[in-house]
Amino acid sequence: MSAFDFPSIYNFPPFFTQQPNEATWQTQAQLWISIILSYCRFYKIHRLDLSDALTTELFYNKSINRRLKLETLQSIIKMMIKQGLAEWDPPNKKTSAFIYWKKPEEWATSISNWVSENGLNNSIVTLYEIAHGEASEGTEFHEIDQAVLLKALDVLVKKGEAQTLQATNAEEMGVKFFGTG
Amino acid sequence: MQTGFLKSSPKIILRFTDYNSPFLGPSPTVPTATTASPSSSLQQPQTWICFSCSYSNFASTPKCELCGVKRPDALTSSSSTSLSQTQISPTPILGEHSPTASLGEVTSSPTLQPVVTSEGISCPRCTFSNHPSMVWCELCGMELGTFKIDGMELSDDGNVEKTERAQHVKLAFRNGGSASFNNKLKSAMTDREWEKITEPISVNPQTDFDPVRGGISGIMKNVAQNQEEQKETLDQAFKDLDALMAKASDMVKLAQSIKMKLNKDSSESEVSADDDSTFSTYLLELGMSNPVTKKDSGSIYHQELARQLAEFLSALLHKHKGMMVLTDVYCLFNRARGVALISPDDLYKACSLFERLDLPMRLHQLASGLLVVQAADHNDDVIAKRVLEYIRQKGSLTAIELAAIENASIALVSEQLQMTVSKGLICIDETVEGVRFYENIIINYQWDQQALQ
Numbered sequence: 001m002s003a004f005d006f007p008s009i010y011n012f013p014p015f016f017t018q019q020p021n022e023a024t025w026q027t028q029a030q031l032w033i034s035i036i037l038s039y040c041r042f043y044k045i046h047r048l049d050l051s052d053a054l055t056t057e058l059f060y061n062k063s064i065n066r067r068l069k070l071e072t073l074q075s076i077i078k079m080m081i082k083q084g085l086a087e088w089d090p091p092n093k094k095t096s097a098f099i100y101w102k103k104p105e106e107w108a109t110s111i112s113n114w115v116s117e118n119g120l121n122n123s124i125v126t127l128y129e130i131a132h133g134e135a136s137e138g139t140e141f142h143e144i145d146q147a148v149l150l151k152a153l154d155v156l157v158k159k160g161e162a163q164t165l166q167a168t169n170a171e172e173m174g175v176k177f178f179g180t181g
Numbered sequence: 182m183q184t185g186f187l188k189s190s191p192k193i194i195l196r197f198t199d200y201n202s203p204f205l206g207p208s209p210t211v212p213t214a215t216t217a218s219p220s221s222s223l224q225q226p227q228t229w230i231c232f233s234c235s236y237s238n239f240a241s242t243p244k245c246e247l248c249g250v251k252r253p254d255a256l257t258s259s260s261s262t263s264l265s266q267t268q269i270s271p272t273p274i275l276g277e278h279s280p281t282a283s284l285g286e287v288t289s290s291p292t293l294q295p296v297v298t299s300e301g302i303s304c305p306r307c308t309f310s311n312h313p314s315m316v317w318c319e320l321c322g323m324e325l326g327t328f329k330i331d332g333m334e335l336s337d338d339g340n341v342e343k344t345e346r347a348q349h350v351k352l353a354f355r356n357g358g359s360a361s362f363n364n365k366l367k368s369a370m371t372d373r374e375w376e377k378i379t380e381p382i383s384v385n386p387q388t389d390f391d392p393v394r395g396g397i398s399g400i401m402k403n404v405a406q407n408q409e410e411q412k413e414t415l416d417q418a419f420k421d422l423d424a425l426m427a428k429a430s431d432m433v434k435l436a437q438s439i440k441m442k443l444n445k446d447s448s449e450s451e452v453s454a455d456d457d458s459t460f461s462t463y464l465l466e467l468g469m470s471n472p473v474t475k476k477d478s479g480s481i482y483h484q485e486l487a488r489q490l491a492e493f494l495s496a497l498l499h500k501h502k503g504m505m506v507l508t509d510v511y512c513l514f515n516r517a518r519g520v521a522l523i524s525p526d527d528l529y530k531a532c533s534l535f536e537r538l539d540l541p542m543r544l545h546q547l548a549s550g551l552l553v554v555q556a557a558d559h560n561d562d563v564i565a566k567r568v569l570e571y572i573r574q575k576g577s578l579t580a581i582e583l584a585a586i587e588n589a590s591i592a593l594v595s596e597q598l599q600m601t602v603s604k605g606l607i608c609i610d611e612t613v614e615g616v617r618f619y620e621n622i623i624i625n626y627q628w629d630q631q632a633l634q
Contacts, residue, residue: 007626007628009622009623009626009628012619012622012623013577013610013612013617013619014608014609014610014617014619014621014623015623016610017608017609017610017611017612019602019608019609019623020602020603020609021602021603021604021605021608021621023605023624024605024608024621024623024624027623027624027625027626028608028623031623031626031628034628035628066610066612
């Protein structure tokens with residue numbers, strides 16, 4: 001697996017300091033959001049623990065010895081939440097967040113597409129099968145975070161396209177998809 | 182004593198009208214007091230001798246200045262109480278006092294009267310010739326009586342007359358108005374206006390009694406004397422400075438003549454032109470032939486100051502790239518003035534007049550509150566552009582590095598950098614080592630993400 005290719009701005013020292021100029025900061029934050037989303041998509045990361053993430057290469061450029069500050073990252077995540085690209089987890093704490101490089105609705109669509117493609121309509125699939133099963137290998141939602149998956153399935157349930165079947169274990173929870181077609 | 186007198190008697194209203202309206206009561210007292218004083222001042226020295234250490238104290242000091250021993254009561258009481266009694270409180274008992282009786286009471290028998298000669302006072306008991314300032318005989322301790330003032334002499338006819346006058350006045354209010362009169366009277370009593378009148382009168386007898394020291398006038402005299410002495414000291418201290426001031430203008434003239442000469446020389450020969458120019462800039466910074474002063478220009482002082490300041494700064498501002506911190510201006514301007522220094526306040530006032538006088542510079546307050554003088558054609562955009570240019574050349578800069586390049590103060594440079602940041606032309610890189618400034622490539626950065634997907 002090749003490494004994530006950071007943009008050249010990643011090597012620009014001021015990029016790691018929250019800019020006092022509002023316009024500059026908006027651009028800077030937007031660039032950071034794009035990098036975070038791309039990075040997470042690349043490595044299929046669904047959840048970021050902020051303090052841990054700050055030590056990873058995403059927010060710490062060892063070659064120029066610059067590291068993003070926690071407050072700056074929090075402000076960036078806040079902006080992402082406003083745009084519906086992230087969510088605090090747990091919601092009352094600002095220590096970690098879901099990164100929606102695909103929004104739950106988009107996940108829902110891709111899952112239902114996958115279901116119909118594989119002829120799984122009207123049959124029961126467990127969450128484990130969706131996230132880690134052989135059938136889902138190669139899809140974007142392979143190794144998806146369970147919480148994110150549940151959110152995506154919730155969308156489908158609300159639409160009336162699926163029904164969740166409770167089980168003792170969350171992974172054994174089943175989903176029945178009603179084919180749209 | 183005065184207030185005591187006024188408070189004590191319930192018939193005070195009557196005495197008040199009696200005392201003030203004819204104004205004859207006190208007037209005879211004054212001449213008698215003055216006539217009495219020469220006789221007493223002959224006998225009474227202006228000093229008293231401490232019986233413990235023999236230090237000669239001023240009559241006004243209650244304690245010996247040297248050893249702190251209290252002044253003998255005999256002196257103070259005999260002189261002051263008798264005086265006050267006779268002069269101020271005209272009690273009926275005093276009025277009945279005959280002058281002869283009081284004389285006999287205070288002065289000792291004529292046989293023991295001390296003999297005063299030019300050499301000294303010979304003791305009435307042992308005939309030892311004492312120093313004129315002695316109070317007691319040095320040999321036998323006999324009282325020499327040099328202090329005996331019989332204040333009873335001062336009891337005059339005027340006071341006696343006063344006591345004999347009607348003690349009260351009856352006022353009848355036929356058509357009412359007694360209540361309002363009563364109110365007025367009460368307020369007059371509380372205001373005690375008459376005290377203000379009587380006070381200066383009460384001073385006079387005391388000065389008569391002791392013309393040099395004592396009482397309020399004595400204190401005032403002392404203060405005045407002290408001030409005089411201080412002034413003299415100051416005058417002496419600043420005499421040299423005055424001389425320097427006088428020479429200062431000559432010095433400036435000299436500096437200018439040298440400058441002129443240098444200019445001529447450098448135009449004639451190209452040798453050591455650099456040295457000359459540095460020297461002439463020193464002279465430029467130093468010399469100002471006739472600085473504007475408050476004395477010369479009066480009400481238009483600040484305008485004149487502003488004009489001179491503008492003239493002075495026009496060359497300097499150019500050298501400082503169009504902007505100078507006000508404190509720097511203050512230093513340089515005062516250095517140029519040499520001795521006729523101006524206050525920071527005057528400088529500020531003069532600078533704030535630049536715009537109104539249409540001078541080619543402005544007093545400008547930066548975002549942080551720092552005051553600068555900048556050339557009128559000099560604005561933020563120009564500075565920002567220049568700062569950006571420097572940063573482009575060097576890649577990145579700190580405020581200190583830029584200050585070194587710009588030859589300006591760090592405070593000013595950091596202000597300029599902040600301004601440029603706020604314009605979005607540069608961006609900051611904050612590390613533990615400090616803040617570095619970079620050209621703002623963030624704002625226009627485009628990341629082609631499509632290539633990744």
